Amino acid sequence: MTPHFYPLPPRKTLHLRHLEALNNRCTTLSTTLEEKLGRELAGYLGEASLPYYLEISSISTHYDLYGLRLNLNGNKFQMDGLYLFEGFFLITEVKNFKNKILLNEANQLIQLQEEGSEEVFDNPLTQVELQKEQLIQLLDKHGYPTIPIETLVVFTHKKVHLTFNHPDLITSQQLPARLKRITQKYPTKLLQRNELYHLGRKLISLHEERGSAFINPNDKIFPKIKRGVFCNRCKPMIMRRIYGSWECPKCKKRNSLAHLAALEDFYYLFGHTITNRQARWFLCMDSVYTPSRLLQSLGMKRSGITKNARYDLSSLFKR
Numbered sequence: 001m002t003p004h005f006y007p008l009p010p011r012k013t014l015h016l017r018h019l020e021a022l023n024n025r026c027t028t029l030s031t032t033l034e035e036k037l038g039r040e041l042a043g044y045l046g047e048a049s050l051p052y053y054l055e056i057s058s059i060s061t062h063y064d065l066y067g068l069r070l071n072l073n074g075n076k077f078q079m080d081g082l083y084l085f086e087g088f089f090l091i092t093e094v095k096n097f098k099n100k101i102l103l104n105e106a107n108q109l110i111q112l113q114e115e116g117s118e119e120v121f122d123n124p125l126t127q128v129e130l131q132k133e134q135l136i137q138l139l140d141k142h143g144y145p146t147i148p149i150e151t152l153v154v155f156t157h158k159k160v161h162l163t164f165n166h167p168d169l170i171t172s173q174q175l176p177a178r179l180k181r182i183t184q185k186y187p188t189k190l191l192q193r194n195e196l197y198h199l200g201r202k203l204i205s206l207h208e209e210r211g212s213a214f215i216n217p218n219d220k221i222f223p224k225i226k227r228g229v230f231c232n233r234c235k236p237m238i239m240r241r242i243y244g245s246w247e248c249p250k251c252k253k254r255n256s257l258a259h260l261a262a263l264e265d266f267y268y269l270f271g272h273t274i275t276n277r278q279a280r281w282f283l284c285m286d287s288v289y290t291p292s293r294l295l296q297s298l299g300m301k302r303s304g305i306t307k308n309a310r311y312d313l314s315s316l317f318k319r
């Protein structure tokens with residue numbers, strides 16, 4: 001079997017990371033934030049489950065790009081999955097819904113909840129068809145030849161119950177067989193492996209990650225954020241800085257690198273750079289000098305000097 005490329009694997013968005021950091025740092029999240037976190041996480045888990053089904057389809061040579069976000073004439077469009085095969089491309093839209101799913105006569109998608117309520121969504125096929133149109137235009141703009149593009153909506157939740165039979169709205173379990181049939185439709189190789197590789201690299205270079213909003217002191221949630229270096233056993237117990245290490249006052253466990261997890265939360269909550277003052281505040285340190293020594297020891301890029309020095313956390317947490 002030919003090895004597959006995973007140049008842009010499924011990964012958590014900055015927005016999901018932000019919500020996870022909030023969840024880690026706040027005792028309670030508002031219902032809205034909790035729902036957002038649940039939705040984002042479900043989306044990620046759905047996307048992360050797809051490579052397995054692609055792999056077991058045993059179709060050789062494809063180049064898989066997850067979460068690619070491209071700019072077409074100022075409008076951004078994002079595809080959950082884009083798979084480049086030698087004879088065609090495939091765009092997938094992932095839905096991690098559970099329970100009963102219906103398609104009504106107006107071509108809307110209805111999700112029935114266990115407690116009997118229902119939620120209405122636009123048909124995701126319309127969404128993925130639009131992405132196809134945008135991708136065609138973008139490829140044309142960059143001088144690539146026309147290649148057939150297929151679209152599929154994949155329901156990834158183990159407990160989804162589809163009440164319809166539609167070739168392009170399928171469960172993950174149906175994906176390998178569906179993919180085989182699509183592949184048989186396109187026996188002609190339109191692109192060579194190296195061309196696929198170059199196109200893949202090109203698309204990755206055009207990828208624009210969606211930024212995430214950061215918290216500022218005027219935000220309502222700001223006072224709810226718990227600062228300090230957490231003990232990972234006794235969270236939200238805060239560790240104390242003792243003799244160049246961190247110690248938990250409760251379980252007495254020591255960890256000299258415990259500040260890294262706290263700095264990661266800071267990175268996703270407040271921004272990609274940190275000053276000595278911010279570090280002192282967020283890590284709850286008494287000393288003026290220790291935060292500065294700590295930040296310097298991590299070998300981050302620094303701009304500005306002394307009191308105004310800013311450290312670039314991206315080098316530590318870049319995904």
Ligand SMILES: [Zn+2]
Nearest residue numbers: 231234248251
């Ligand atoms: Zn502890």
